[in-house]
Amino acid sequence: MNDIFDRLVSFDGTGELLTLPFVQRALIAAAVLGLVAGLLAPLVVARGMAFAVHGTSELAFTGGAAALVLGIEVGLGAVLGSVLAALVFGLLGLRQRERDSVIGVVLAFGLGLGVLLLALYDGRASNKFGLLTGSIVSVDSTNLWVLAACATVVVGTLVVWYRPLLFASTDPGVAAARGVPVRLLSPLFAVLIGLTTALAVPAVGAVLVLAVMITPGAAAARVSASPLAGTVIAVVVAEVALLGGTVLSLGPGLPISGYVAAIVFLCYLVCRLIGRVRAG
Amino acid sequence: MMTVVRSPQAATDAASTHSVVSVRGARMAFGERVLWDALDLEIVPGEFIAVLGPNGSGKTTLLQVLLGLRHLTAGEVLVDGRPPGRGSDRIGYIPQQSTLEADLPLRARDLVGLGLDGHRLGLGPLGPGARRVRRRRIDAAMAEVGATGYADAPLARLSGGEQQRLRVAQALVGEPSVLLCDEPLLSLDLASQRTVAMLIEIRRRTAGTPVVFVTHEINPVLPLVDRVLYLVDGQFRIGPVEEVMTTEVLSELYGTRVDVLRVRDRLVVVGAEEVPHHVHGPDE
Numbered sequence: 216m217n218d219i220f221d222r223l224v225s226f227d228g229t230g231e232l233l234t235l236p237f238v239q240r241a242l243i244a245a246a247v248l249g250l251v252a253g254l255l256a257p258l259v260v261a262r263g264m265a266f267a268v269h270g271t272s273e274l275a276f277t278g279g280a281a282a283l284v285l286g287i288e289v290g291l292g293a294v295l296g297s298v299l300a301a302l303v304f305g306l307l308g309l310r311q312r313e314r315d316s317v318i319g320v321v322l323a324f325g326l327g328l329g330v331l332l333l334a335l336y337d338g339r340a341s342n343k344f345g346l347l348t349g350s351i352v353s354v355d356s357t358n359l360w361v362l363a364a365c366a367t368v369v370v371g372t373l374v375v376w377y378r379p380l381l382f383a384s385t386d387p388g389v390a391a392a393r394g395v396p397v398r399l400l401s402p403l404f405a406v407l408i409g410l411t412t413a414l415a416v417p418a419v420g421a422v423l424v425l426a427v428m429i430t431p432g433a434a435a436a437r438v439s440a441s442p443l444a445g446t447v448i449a450v451v452v453a454e455v456a457l458l459g460g461t462v463l464s465l466g467p468g469l470p471i472s473g474y475v476a477a478i479v480f481l482c483y484l485v486c487r488l489i490g491r492v493r494a495g
Numbered sequence: 496m497m498t499v500v501r502s503p504q505a506a507t508d509a510a511s512t513h514s515v516v517s518v519r520g521a522r523m524a525f526g527e528r529v530l531w532d533a534l535d536l537e538i539v540p541g542e543f544i545a546v547l548g549p550n551g552s553g554k555t556t557l558l559q560v561l562l563g564l565r566h567l568t569a570g571e572v573l574v575d576g577r578p579p580g581r582g583s584d585r586i587g588y589i590p591q592q593s594t595l596e597a598d599l600p601l602r603a604r605d606l607v608g609l610g611l612d613g614h615r616l617g618l619g620p621l622g623p624g625a626r627r628v629r630r631r632r633i634d635a636a637m638a639e640v641g642a643t644g645y646a647d648a649p650l651a652r653l654s655g656g657e658q659q660r661l662r663v664a665q666a667l668v669g670e671p672s673v674l675l676c677d678e679p680l681l682s683l684d685l686a687s688q689r690t691v692a693m694l695i696e697i698r699r700r701t702a703g704t705p706v707v708f709v710t711h712e713i714n715p716v717l718p719l720v721d722r723v724l725y726l727v728d729g730q731f732r733i734g735p736v737e738e739v740m741t742t743e744v745l746s747e748l749y750g751t752r753v754d755v756l757r758v759r760d761r762l763v764v765v766g767a768e769e770v771p772h773h774v775h776g777p778d779e
Contacts, residue, residue, distance in 0.1 A: 374618060440605075
């Protein structure tokens with residue numbers, strides 16, 4: 216028991232590792248991801264799009280796998296796969312039940328295709344595994360320009376469209392009556408999710424994208440109903456989980472994703488507790 | 496009960512002033528199916544129009560036309576002398592009460608704030624002065640509907656009646672020239688129905704804001720209604736309550752025997768609900 220704990224939590228060499236450029240680049244990538252994921256998470260929760268995010272991430276995996284086989288930039292493949300998936304999901308509109316089943320269908324197909332593509336790939340096994348569970352090496356191999364471009368597009372779009380997006384996400388009927396293009400915003404938001412998902416896949420892997428795209432928003436919703444405060448809390452939770460998870464994973468040399476998922480879940484439990492105590 | 500001061504005089508006086516909403520020669524058809532044709536309706540300041548009719552008769556479609564979300568097949572519609580455009584500040588819209596998700600990231604004041612500027616691009620007023628002005632407007636709108644006590648409460652925790660008060664504030668905060676209501680009293684208890692109707696009525700009296708009130712149940716607003724627009728399966732009738740809500744008129748509209756009875760201060764319509772109605776419209 217103690218052995219396992221020692222193996223999971225260890226700071227052997229963490230200090231030295233932190234001085235390495237590839238670790239520092241991974242930390243920068245984690246910080247940028249935490250910002251965009253935290254900004255989007257409350258809207259994802261408000262729109263009830265958890266499953267759509269999961270489906271999108273599985274297609275980022277498919278895109279990444281295809282890129283590996285074709286020998287092009289994996290990050291680019293992930294962006295293409297997830298944005299395409301997000302667009303399909305976004306165009307399905309707002310009818311929840313119908314959307315869920317279509318996402319399930321597309322997700323299963325994409326995942327199967329990805330498995331086949333990975334089997335065709337004869338390169339390093341860590342590249343394959345990295346797509347599913349994430350790793351610090353795959354974060355480093357993400358082109359920093361892809362990262363910067365995606366983050367800029369997401370933040371820039373939010374600066375211009377945040378209020379109509381919030382209106383359409385929380386109160387679609389009145390938003391449409393006030394002239395907010397609710398139907399148009401659905402694919403727009405889906406593209407933002409697609410871009411952010413593609414950023415998240417190298418770090419936390421396709422399987423655990425939900426940990427950074429949903430949990431911070433769900434945690435924030437427990438503590439505050441204010442859109443501004445909720446967004447700040449979600450960003451803080453996402454940053455703590457991603458940066459903390461990256462640092463904790465260094466010593467043991469284990470995947471980032473497990474640590475990120477554990478920290479973010481802990482944050483969620485704490486937020487639930489705070490919410491419970493406050494409600495009296 | 497609310498006091499009733501409905502004078503026929505008010506309507507004639509108002510007719511001399513300009514109409515806030517003009518519907519002229521309007522026709523709405525989906526393929527073969529005609530919702531209405533040759534519909535003329537001039538709504539003057541301070542007027543309260545109830546829109547009644549069975550499901551699928553086009554009540555909601557009419558609201559969508561006034562909101563600029565749907566185009567007429569023929570004819571024209573003007574709000575404040577201009578065709579209604581998307582994103583109009585001129586129209587306040589009150590929807591029916593709906594169940595909200597517990598994790599909805601909105602407080603009461605945020606809902607009202609969205610009614611003020613949620614349709615605008617950009618991050619909104621950033622300077623302290625502009626933010627204070629915005630906050631004051633939202634506070635005033637909430638005070639007007641008696642919602643100050645729960646201004647900072649999460650929206651999803653509030654009762655249906657409290658949510659509908661906020662809906663009134665959300666619609667009024669932008670100082671609209673006309674108020675469109677789509678079944679705002681549905682699923683509310685009697686006391687809340689009375690409060691919400693009264694809040695709408697107060698604005699009509701103090702600011703002369705005309706009200707278009709879509710409902711399947713006229714009784715909660717019966718004392719307030721100036722005119723009724725009754726739509727049934729492509730036919731319609733417009734006029735004061737006592738002219739439209741009669742056994743003769745409704746029997747003719749429905750094409751079957753419909754009885755309208757006055758029981759104390761309520762109107763009871765017998766027979767209309769059993770009429771098998773047409774295939775539902777695209778929105779209802």
